[in-house]
Amino acid sequence: MAIRLLVVDDHKIFRAGIARLMLDEPDICVTGEAADGTAALSLIRSHQYDVVLMDINMGARNGLETLSALRTEYPRLPVVMLSMYVEAHYARLAHKARANAYLSKDIDTDELLRAIRHVADGGIWVTPAFGASAPDSSTPESPHGALTPRERQVMMKIAQGIPLTDIGTELCLSVKTVGTHRSRILEKLGLASNAELVQYAMRERLVD
Structure with a gap:
């Protein structure tokens, strides 16, 4: 059975691009799209998804706020956070909010696909930024x-x-x-x- 993917991003063109990309993948299918966190939560409550692919930077309700609310209701639903921010600070925030992966939007398609498949199987996808995001008590918080x-x-x-x-x-x-x-x-x-x-x-x- 194909991985049912919910794409959450406030840019329609980006959502359409992800949907087109998945047409070439027999084991991944975009079955839902949302432009903000509130719409995403509504869809998740009424439909079944295997992975949520969500932008961290959205206008009405950003990805971190949405993830926090989502984790209260669906603690085990795999979530891949996407962002144009590559610094470790945002990876650390995603880690604290219990994201399964944190990826920059300029990653290669192959890495994105591998990450989606990996978290769908219950794993944590670790990139250098995400892997270094765990809090370090020896390093003061910025x-x-x-x-x-x-x-x-x-x-x-x-x-x-x-x-x-x-x-x-x-x-x-x-x-x-x-x-x-x-x-x-x-x-x-x-x-x-x-x-x-x-x-x-x-x-x-x-x-x-």
Whole structure:
């Protein structure tokens, strides 16, 4: 029986691309698609899936928040997290949230397929970033480790130079709410301005 795959990503083109990719795989079939975490949870409650392939960075409800909710109801459902972020910090967050794999979106197709098959069999797919993500008591947590998932989203977008108004539009938040997140981020990181935040993100290798 083919692996029933649910693809969760807020970009329709990406979901369609994964679906087309799986057409060539006799043992994997995309049987569900969702644009956000809320829709994904609804589908999971009403359909049977063998693996969930989910983006970590979505607007309405990001992947980490969705995974946390999913684990409460479905602790054993295999989940592969995808992200454009390759640094170990996000792999560590996925690990803490009990993802079965954490993969960068620029991975080779063969690795993605192997990871899906491996977690469907009950395994954990370990890449260098994911394997190094387990907490190390000898290494202090970076200051941005104290940020909430939403604050991390806002921080990354500010660091990428996206205006607060546009961030609000992308994340379905008011400009006032985005401003509140920004203030909390700066406070937690001990920074005074967006310029310092950009420098911090570059120093921590959160952005190129």
